[in-house]
Amino acid sequence: MPRTDKPQPPRWSPLAAALRAPVDGVTWRALGYVVVGTVLGVLAISYLYLAVISSVVLAVTLVGIPLAAGYVALAREWGRLYRWLARTLLRIDVSEPDGFRRRQGALATIGGALSDRVGWRALAFLLLNSVVAVCGGYLALMLVAVAAVAVLSPLIWWIGDPINTDSEGVAHHSFVQFGDFYFDSAAKLLLLAAGGALVLFFVAPWPIRGVAALGGILTRWLLGSSPADARVRQLERSRSGAVEDAAATLRRVERDLHDGTQARLVTIGMTLGRAQEKLDAGEDAGELVAVAHATTKDSIRELRDLVRGIHPPALDLGLGPALETLTARNVIPTQLSVHMTGRPSPGVETIAYFCVAELLTNVGRHSGATTCRVEVDGDDRWLRLAVHDDGRGGAETGAGSGLAGLTSRVETVDGSLTVHSPAGGPTTVTVDLPTEGVR
Template identity: 40%
Template sequence: MTSTAPAEAAEPLPPPRPPLSAQTWRECAYLLSGMPLDLIAFVYVLAWIYVGVLLSVTVIGLPVLALGLLGCRLFGSWERARTRALLRLEVEEPSPLRRTRGRGFLTWVWSSLKDPVGWRSALFFVVRLPWTVITFTVVLTAFFVAWPLLPWLARWLSNVDRALVRALLSPSDEMERRIAELESGRTTVSDAASADLRRIERDLHDGAQARLVSLAMDLGLAKEKLTEDPEAAARMVEEAHGEVKLALQELRDLARGIHPAVLTDRGLGPALSAVAARCAVPVRVSVELSGRPAEAIEGIAYFTASELLQNVSKHAAARQAEVEVWRAGDRLMLQVTDDGRGGADATAGSGLAGLAERLAAVDGQLAVQSPPGGPTTVTAELPWRERRPGASQKEATR
């Protein structure tokens, strides 16, 4: 008599499934690998503080503390990299060490001692070592005793580490991020100033300077012909007179592009009205300000409006435009509107993008609303800074 095996016994077994996910393995690796790094960093911080305090009565005490803070920054950078790799936590790097104004060794020491990033990194490794000992012990024990609970234990324990990293190793607050933005903005302003200087040099070299050189040569020839051919010399002098007028006009245009006198003497309203009069389309100007902002802010607002009106003339195909300026709390608002074709985009690498970067460098903003077919509204927002008393008189006498 033969017997047959049950049907279910002949069916293939399901494929084995890993008991732990990849994320759990990464979390376990993070919790176990933290022990050597935290132990080294903890010993380093204690030794550094001990030696620095002992030597603080000598001239090398403060430099030792300053160098120790740089080491704490380095340990913090390693920990952030480990957190990003194993916990998949995106931690921004803090701003670089800021230097106090001035040069020299003492200035560097003072800047380093005031570094909040270094001090927070030192505090992190002092606080974290006891916690690392606990997590190391719990995870290692769970591998042999409480295997089914390991995924939950690894997640809970690593969440505490995530919180510690965010609290002490991330940029401390909005201020640090703002510092980094302003440092980037300062570079943008410096590049823009260099570009403006190169433009002025090029305009002088190719324009007024070349014209004046030609004028000097013509006057030299006229001087030679004065006794031989007075009529020809008179014609050459007359031509030179016309060249002088053109050179003066070029110099006036160049000076107006640097900083117009009407802006210094009379403010934004008359200066923008002068710009509007030169625009290719009719422009209505409305300036409602009870006072004048700081010279730098006023100049930025003027050149922003000038560039926007140039864009209207060249690209908008508009019939009319409007410039409005007003104050809203601690902000100076500038708005340029036209009824042209629209389609302007500040993110497409155009002149609007450069304008937005320049405004951002002084804590300003640029908003563009330009649907296809128009109308286009560009709003610039600048910080309102009070004008120094007597600034107009000082500028006018320069």
């Protein structure tokens, strides 16, 4: 159910794409990537050859082991270089892998380098990409070179005045020949130049793009963070957000108890103590007892509100009835639509409830809206909440925004929060939550 609304690039017809290829920036960036990649591919082959030979030969002297660890660690720098090339020339986003964690002691550091998955993946990239870059790049660039020479052949023929002799000893004023066919006239060379121009401008860009695209795929696949690493980082962020949220809740509860309920209970105790003194002295203590009674009711009300802030009692009946109560109390007229085929887990219901509560509060305080609508759709896997308002818009999830806190809370269960709020409105905030929490 989660979605990402990303702008899609314009789609060109095959004919339009072919006509644009010679002047398209993608082609020229791909050409730069192929040229640089071919040179780097030759250097990478030399690096791999040196790494294998020196490590294997010196392994019997135990020098090869730390040497191999150094080659694996240095492969990270190759990966950094290729990621930079991919971002700069191919304009693709390659996520950074985890950094190398140094350990205490030389042996531990060597062992860590030898078991470094990022370094070994970089070595695998160098091996595969060298084949692609050197072989594919050579063929693509050779096609460009041959086509360029064909385009310039009339000028070279006119300036160079070349003479070729066939098998029968007959001289031909020719620069290019195919078997016994000689391009020995201006008309033939102009025809060759026209064919070369077609190949150079409308055929050659596609092999170049293909080699560059394959290099980009290898870069993203082997030099970016693996799905497991990305998942670990997501879980670490979720755990950190959950810990911070729990700590903030505990601090709030402690503050409310200390500043509110505890102070009232102390006042009740002092008031009852004074009432006891008056009763012992035979005086009327009714007024003090009434004050203590009123303070007791206020304390009970504060405790009820405090408990409601931790887990709303309305959720005991389910998310739908809880949201009905919440939207009915909203200061802005709010419509509620609920379509759920199952009931989420208690933790997800609590997060969903507080998300809607916070979003409705933001609508009332900051949007200037006159109407609001809450839509809830859920199945056995995902729960989607959407809060729409007709306010002024401009809502953002940047630092310091309440939406940033909601995003952190939603991510603790692998959910997502998206905001669509152009200037002038309207605003739509969508929250997607897995019905069973963290997956």
